Amino acid sequence: MKKLWSRLQRLVKEEKGLTLIELLAVIVILGIIAAIAVPAITGITNNTKREAHKANAHQMVEAAKQIVAVNGFKPDYSSDNWTPNTVDSDGKIKAGKAATAPKSNVMEISLAEMITLGYFTGIKDPEASDGSDYTSNAQIVRVYKDGSTYSYFVTINSANDSSDFTDIPEADIDKLVLK
Helix, strand or coil, X not given: CXXXXXXXXXXXXXXXXXXXXXXXXXXXXXXXXXXXXXXXXXXXXXXXXXXXXXXXXXXXXHHHHHHHHHHCCCCCCCCCCCCCCEECCCCCEECCCCCCCCXXXXXXXXXXXXXXXXXXXXCECCCCCCCCECCCCCCEEEEEEECCEEEEEEEECCCCHHHCEEEEEHHHHHHCCCC
């Protein structure tokens, strides 16, 4: 037993370090782990930004509902043939018709107005690398009145154009699949 132990000690003492092949194997394994982890982390970050846009859209709709409830429906922009965009089952936006003629059944409320009225101090743009707020005049909730029923449509323009959406019905916000 003593001979075996001394032989083992001698072998361990003669070992100087890792061979080049062992070192290359470790580097390859670390590279594979990084190749798997980096895209996964990037995907999580992008999903978080998309969900933040959707949450911001919901907040703006809720503020618009409060504004209409407190201040009443005051149309200032509309169209006889305006129709909202919709979102199909794949989360893609289907374009509606743009406004062309005045009508008294649509009210626009911008984020700037919501800030002025005290509903927000600003909303951070998840796509802005400097952590800045959305441009307040480019974010709009359009309120459409049909008899005694109100429908709400959101427009969000972010720092990253691929995350923009226009005139999305409140019910379709969560269906959006942003890039």
